[in-house]
Each structure stands twice: as C-alpha cells, then as structure tokens.
Amino acid sequence: MEPVVTSVKKKFAALIAIGSLALLAGCASTSAAFTIGKSSTSVSTIQKSVDNILAARKGVDTSGMNLQTGSALVASQVQFLLISQLLVDTAKSVGITVAPSEVAAEKAAAIKQVGGGAVFPKALVGASIDPKNVDLYFTSVVYSQKLSAYVQKNGAAAATTSAALTTLVSDIATKEGVSVNPRYGKWDPKTASLVPTDASSGAVKSSK
Numbered sequence: 452m453e454p455v456v457t458s459v460k461k462k463f464a465a466l467i468a469i470g471s472l473a474l475l476a477g478c479a480s481t482s483a484a485f486t487i488g489k490s491s492t493s494v495s496t497i498q499k500s501v502d503n504i505l506a507a508r509k510g511v512d513t514s515g516m517n518l519q520t521g522s523a524l525v526a527s528q529v530q531f532l533l534i535s536q537l538l539v540d541t542a543k544s545v546g547i548t549v550a551p552s553e554v555a556a557e558k559a560a561a562i563k564q565v566g567g568g569a570v571f572p573k574a575l576v577g578a579s580i581d582p583k584n585v586d587l588y589f590t591s592v593v594y595s596q597k598l599s600a601y602v603q604k605n606g607a608a609a610a611t612t613s614a615a616l617t618t619l620v621s622d623i624a625t626k627e628g629v630s631v632n633p634r635y636g637k638w639d640p641k642t643a644s645l646v647p648t649d650a651s652s653g654a655v656k657s658s659k
Contacts, residue, residue: 488627500581538594
C-alpha cells in the first residue's frame with residue numbers, strides 16, 4: 452500500500468473492526484440494509500456509497516492499490532454505516548458528545564498527515580471511503596477515540612481497550628435491537644465481519 456493512503460486506510464479498518472457485535476440476522480424489510488431500533492438504513496443508501504467510491508476511483512491513479520471490489524466493498528460500507536450509528540448511540544448512553552470543531556480538527560490532521568489536500572482524495576480512494584461520507588467518517592473516529600478513553604477511565608487496560616469498547620457497543624446493540632439484511636451475508640462476531648457471500652443478491656451492484 453502506498454504511504455499516502457496507509458494512515459487513513461488503517462483508521463478505517465480499525466473503525467469497522469469495532470463491529471465485533473452479536474447482531475441479529477435478517478431484516479423485516481427487504482429495502483433495508485440494516486435496522487437499529489426503529490431507524491433503518493436503506494439498500495439504496497449502500498448503493499449510493501458504492502457508486503460514489505467507484506466514481507472517485509476514476510479520478511485518481513489507482514495503480515498499486517489493493518482496492519476492495521464486489522461483495523467486500525459492499526460489506527465494508529454496510530459495516531461502516533452500521534458501526535457509525537452504534538458509536539453515536541453508545542456515546543449518547545454514557546453522556547459523550549462530539550463537537551463539529553473536533554471533527555474538523557481530526558480531519559485537518561489527517562489531511563496534513565497524508566500530504567495535503569491535493570492527495571487526500573487518493574487516500575480516501577485507497578481506504579474505500581465514500582467521499583460524501585468523509586465528515587461522518589471523522590465523526591466516527593472521534594467518537595471511537597472518546598469511547599476508548601471512557602473505557603480506559605473505567606478500568607480497561609490499554610491492551611483490553613478494544614475488547615471493552617466492543618462490549619460497550621454490543622450492549623447498546625442488544626438493547627436497541629439490530630438486524631442485518633441477509634443479502635449482505637451473516638455477521639460473524641468472532642471476526643468482526645460479514646461472512647462472505649453474494650453480498651447483494653443482485654440488489655447492489657459493484658464493479659471496477
């Protein structure tokens with residue numbers, strides 16, 4: 452992986468890896484990609500993210516990049532949007548908030564780290580981040596950081612912070628009730644990922 456994209460890609464991978472949650476399988480509505488409590492994210496929302504990522508790839512040199520495609524790309528967007536919402540709900544349950552200025556600062560630091568605004572779009576492409584979800588991505592990063600600090604403050608050691616955060620978020624997921632459309636595969640809590648299948652059953656299209 453090229454140095455310019457490594458930092459953002461690692462953060463994205465770490466963020467969706469927080470999803471080691473025992474989520475329920477199967478959505479009541481076939482138009483929903485997943486549902487958390489009474490709030491649903493549609494299949495079309497996932498499609499838009501996939502389309503945006505594929506469109507962004509056309510504007511940069513992707514040679515040498517190990518890019519997600521097909522079901523892997525679709526699954527990463529499902530996981531990202533699902534975990535992003537669960538992080539918000541978990542933070543709310545313990546009184547944690549994130550200010551727009553904190554998100555802006557995290558984003559600015561990332562842009563500087565990868566070499567500036569001119570190369571930032573390439574970093575997003577390398578990390579398979581929808582350019583229209585950039586602010587949501589950095590909001591989720593800040594929530595993750597604050598929740599990690601919270602579990603450490605409440606007794607988690609550095610080595611067990613990730614596990615403690617997973618437990619905290621999992622408790623909220625169980626309390627609210629989470630369901631994932633089976634067309635995206637089955638959730639594997641051991642690997643914090645969806646079991647590879649035909650992620651869309653034809654509902655979401657992904658191509659190079």
